Amino acid sequence: MDANAVLLVVVVITALSFDFTNGFHDTANAMATSIATGALRPKIAVGLSAALNFVGAFLSLKVAATIATGIVETKAITLTVVFAGLIGGLAWNLLTWYFGIPSSSSHALIGGVVGATLIAAGTSAVKGQELVSHVLIPAVLAPLAAIVVATLGTYLVYVITRKVPDDVRGRGFKLGQIGSASLVSLAHGTNDAQKTMGIITLALIASNVITQDAGVPTWVIIASATSISLGTYLGGWRVIRTLGKGLTEIETPQGFAAESSSAAVIFSSSHFGFPLSTTQVCAGSVIGAGLGKRLAEVRWSVAARMGVAWLVTLPAAAFVGALAWAGADRIGGDLGVLTVFGVAALLSGALYLVSRRAPVNAGNVNDEWTGPVGMARERSA
Amino acid sequence: MSDWLDLAALWRVLVASLVAGAGLAAAFSLALVGFSSGRVIGRVGAGLCLVVVAAGVVLGLYVMLRK
Incomplete structure (x- = not known):
């Protein structure tokens, strides 16, 4: 594997940056419905999610050694390929954040690495069947499974509590929603911070900073946990708005059913070894919550x-990953990597500055839905 | 087909998700019905439902942490 001090530092910084975007992009998964229903105030919701992501990063000790x-x-996975893959994943995360689209950070990272690998080592280095069976098919099944579970859950919740006084029902489901959303946040921390830890550990091993069997250094765990929770705390308000207000108007019982469904599908898929994207599961659950309530509109x-964004994730991140690798390779050496960085x-x-023209924040995230985030016709958010 | 899709795992995920997701949501809803009934038997039933929900949460945490 290619390795030197400059490349190592750049890969570590890029990995932590990706981790940061992973955090703020995915805050919505756990907290969008809680914010939309008023179960938690926006700042409290992202703070709670950040804390649970931080804790979650320390709870799971099994770190993926490779991405x-x-x-x-x-x-075929060199450090430059990892760097280019991270750039591909980062680019897709930021672009989908700008447009307020919930999108899988894992799929973006995989797409980036696949693109960089394709151009660096050729098509034979990418296992097509694995790509289809581990990424594409689960990408279709994740939202469908969540829709089924959340639709049934929402239907049952409304039927069972139809004679319960509104105040008891509202209070009860708000509490339940906070609990189920917290579970999703914790699960996110245990899963997603591990990706960054794995990448940094891999880079350290390749650079002979640590030995193969040294385990994950404590500073890597702390840096990854801090980065993802900092991103979570800043709150990807644009994605939160789409998931909490855009897909359907969510009431407290729906929010509770959606978060319960998300937690159940994520835990089940993790337990039975059928990995599903947290983002796609959570988005499917919100749609199911809309379908399960009579007269609700999705x-x-x-x-x-x-x-469409989910379909494009892999090729788009792959394109940027390939471009990043080609750029670094064409210029060559440390200068190439530093230039691409x-x-x-x-x-x-620049994208951040453009986003400030129509900012979405804790103050307007729950405003009436006027259209997709980042589009010209959207006014209030 | 099995090379492309692990159907056995998928079925398990679906069944477990339905039981845990929709089932526990229903149990929590029944607890609210029990608490709002104003009767002792209702409150006892509500307590039992919450125990079931808590057991489900503990099981979920156990599954997550033993990875």
């Missing part, structure tokens, strides 16, 4: 926009 395991040939145009940082900063 995109089984999808690309291990020998905004299918918003759902379709999200579905600098360009990526500049573009990210």
Whole structure:
């Protein structure tokens, strides 16, 4: 594996940056419905989610030693490929954040690595069947499974509590929703912070900073946990708005059913070894919560926009990953990697500045839905 | 087909998700019905439902942490 001090530092910084975007992109998964129903005030919700993500990062000790395991040939994964893959994942995370689209950070990272691998080592280094069976098919099944569970859950919740006084029902489901959303946050911390820990540990091993059997250094665990929880606390308000207000108007019982469904599907898939994207599960649950309540409306145009983004995730992140690898390779050496890193940082900063023209924040995240985030016709958010 | 899709695992995920997701949500709802009934038997039933929900949460945490 190619390794030197500059490349190592750049990979570590890029990995922590990806971890940060992973956090703020995915705050919505756990907290969008709680914010939309008023079960938690926006700042409290993101604070709670950040704390649970931080704790979650320390709870699971099994760290994936590699990324995109089984999808690309291990020998093809160099540090430059990892760097380019991270840039691909980062770019997709930021672009979907700008447009307020819930999208899987894991799939973005896999797409970035696949793209960089394709251009670095050729098509033979990517296992097509594994890509389909581990990423594409689960991407279709995740929302469907969540829709089924959340639809049934929402229906049952409304039927069973139809004679319960509104105040008892509202209070009870708010408490239940906080509990189930907390579970989703904790699960997110145990799963997603591990990806960054794995990448940094891999880079440290490749650079002979630590030995193969040294385990994850404590500073890597703390840095990854801090990065993802900091991102979570800043709150990806744009994605929260789409998930909490855009897909359907959520009432407290629906929010409770959606979060329960998400937690159940995530835990079950983890237990039975059928990995499903947390983001896709949570989005499916919100749609199911809309379908399960009589006369509730699901905004299918918003759902379709999200579905298209999911279809494009892999090729788009792969394209950027390939471009990043080609750029670094063409310029060559440390300068190549530093140039690509600098360009990526500049573009990210530019996207942030553009997003300030129509900011979404804790103050307006629950405003009446006027259209997709990041689109011209959207006014209030 | 099995090379592309682990149907056995998928079925398990679906059944477990339905039991845990919809089932526990229903149990929590029954607890609210029991608490709002104003009768002792209702409150006892509500307590039992909450015990079932708590057991489900503990099981979920156990599953998550033993990975």
